[in-house]
Amino acid sequence: MSADVRILAAEPGCHLFGDNGCGFSAPTTGMFFPTPWYENIPGSAGIDLHLLLLLVAVGATLLLWSWFSKKLSLVPGRRQGIGEMLILFIRDQIARPTMGAKGDKFLPLLTTLFTFILLMNFTGLIPGMLPVNSNLAFPAMLAVFVYVLTLVIGMRNQGGWGYIRNQIFPAGMPKPIYVLVTPIEILSVFVIRPVTHALRLFATMFAGSLLLAVFAYGGWYMLNLGAPAALAAASAVFSGAALIGYIVFFVFEIVIMLVQAFIFTLLAGLYLNDSLEAAH
Amino acid sequence: MLLELAADDNILRIDWVKFTFGAIALAVVWFFVGRKAVPKVMAVLDERHDAIEGGIERAKRAEAEAEEIRQQYREKLEEAHREYAQELEKAKEQRAAIIAEAREEAQAEASRILEAAKAQIEADRQQAMAQLRGEVGALATDLAGRIVGETLTDTAAQTRVVDRFLQELEQDGNVQRAEVR
Numbered sequence: 222m223s224a225d226v227r228i229l230a231a232e233p234g235c236h237l238f239g240d241n242g243c244g245f246s247a248p249t250t251g252m253f254f255p256t257p258w259y260e261n262i263p264g265s266a267g268i269d270l271h272l273l274l275l276l277v278a279v280g281a282t283l284l285l286w287s288w289f290s291k292k293l294s295l296v297p298g299r300r301q302g303i304g305e306m307l308i309l310f311i312r313d314q315i316a317r318p319t320m321g322a323k324g325d326k327f328l329p330l331l332t333t334l335f336t337f338i339l340l341m342n343f344t345g346l347i348p349g350m351l352p353v354n355s356n357l358a359f360p361a362m363l364a365v366f367v368y369v370l371t372l373v374i375g376m377r378n379q380g381g382w383g384y385i386r387n388q389i390f391p392a393g394m395p396k397p398i399y400v401l402v403t404p405i406e407i408l409s410v411f412v413i414r415p416v417t418h419a420l421r422l423f424a425t426m427f428a429g430s431l432l433l434a435v436f437a438y439g440g441w442y443m444l445n446l447g448a449p450a451a452l453a454a455a456s457a458v459f460s461g462a463a464l465i466g467y468i469v470f471f472v473f474e475i476v477i478m479l480v481q482a483f484i485f486t487l488l489a490g491l492y493l494n495d496s497l498e499a500a501h
Numbered sequence: 502m503l504l505e506l507a508a509d510d511n512i513l514r515i516d517w518v519k520f521t522f523g524a525i526a527l528a529v530v531w532f533f534v535g536r537k538a539v540p541k542v543m544a545v546l547d548e549r550h551d552a553i554e555g556g557i558e559r560a561k562r563a564e565a566e567a568e569e570i571r572q573q574y575r576e577k578l579e580e581a582h583r584e585y586a587q588e589l590e591k592a593k594e595q596r597a598a599i600i601a602e603a604r605e606e607a608q609a610e611a612s613r614i615l616e617a618a619k620a621q622i623e624a625d626r627q628q629a630m631a632q633l634r635g636e637v638g639a640l641a642t643d644l645a646g647r648i649v650g651e652t653l654t655d656t657a658a659q660t661r662v663v664d665r666f667l668q669e670l671e672q673d674g675n676v677q678r679a680e681v682r
Contacts, residue, residue: 286534
């Protein structure tokens with residue numbers, strides 16, 4: 222059961238040039254709140270499609286990595302080569318640029334984050350499904366995880382107050398400037414950072430799937446082969462244009478999913494770097 | 502129904518159930534991927550890195566070893582050449598010495614033989630002289646006897662006797678000379 226199908230089913234037979242006179246109802250944020258299968262949980266929407274898709278993402282991540290890591294040999298085959306390429310990509314594009322050689326220690330974490338987030342996004346590519354990260358709870362969970370991790374590692378490496386001091390009093394500034402800078406830094410590092418970290422991923426996934434849904438719904442709405450011949454032809458042309466738009470944005474969406482997974486992981490690397498040593 | 506839901510639901514609301522399940526999911530993924538699979542692949546990467554580095558190291562070592570052996574070989578070859586030249590020099594000297602010695606010996610031998618021959622000749626000559634002297638005496642006596650024995654009336658006969666004697670003498674002398682020689 223998918224969100225699209227349910228919503229389409231809400232207004233059956235409503236098409237362009239239709240005789241029942243109904244207009245196009247664009248997909249709303251409602252599509253991100255699928256009917257829960259079990260809802261008797263206080264303070265929660267209950268068990269719904271998002272959790273099933275989360276399960277799919279977890280399964281896909283585990284399968285992918287068990288596939289990458291089975292029967293490893295010094296002379297890698299194509300399968301092992303892809304896994305290694307992924308790790309080396311994370312190392313050379315994220316861990317090393319953000320943290321230097323110390324970043325190698327965080328390579329398993331960053332690789333896990335990247336693959337997991339990517340596959341959580343990719344559930345949106347299944348027709349009628351949503352990216353797991355289009356529900357704020359999941360990006361928030363990931364951002365909180367990274368946030369707590371940076372605090373713990375930072376305080377372990379630089380001392381409790383040391384880490385906070387290094388974060389809110391950037392070195393090398395004239396003393397009076399701190400009056401201005403320190404509140405900004407406090408807000409920036411301890412509030413804005415984790416919030417934007419989560420919101421960026423959520424918003425892109427949310428907007429992306431909404432956009433795809435508009436093209437899908439619009440294309441379906443405009444297709445009315447039951448109308449008089451000329452109108453039916455026009456509806457087919459409109460619908461075809463919507464289909465092309467859908468395909469283009471589908472490909473675009475794949476790129477966005479990749480980029481967002483990459484950015485989330487890159488930012489995690491940057492934040493972790495602040496925990497390793499005092500900012501200069 | 503849909504519009505109602507949209508009005509009720511705030512997209513920025515963080516659902517604690519989803520948050521919790523998400524955290525559990527991350528923990529599971531972290532355990533199997535971050536702790537197990539990725540380190541396993543990384544270990545192989547490191548191992549291969551080491552193997553390649555080790556291979557280069559080994560190749561360098563082997564090269565150095567080969568260079569050393571070649572150097573040793575070259576030195577040995579040079580030494581052999583030097584020894585050979587020395588031996589050749591020595592052999593030449595020896596040859597010259599042997600030749601000189603042999604020549605000396607041969608000369609000594611030759612002069613010894615020459616001396617012996619000279620002595621022999623001298624001895625033979627002495628012997629011949631002694632014999633000749635005796636025989637000449639005997640012949641003279643013989644001749645005198647004959648001259649005395651014959652009647653010396655006939656001058657012609659006298660002349661014949663002398664001629665015969667001289668002839669005999671000549672013959673004997675030839676024989677004697679031949680012996681001496």
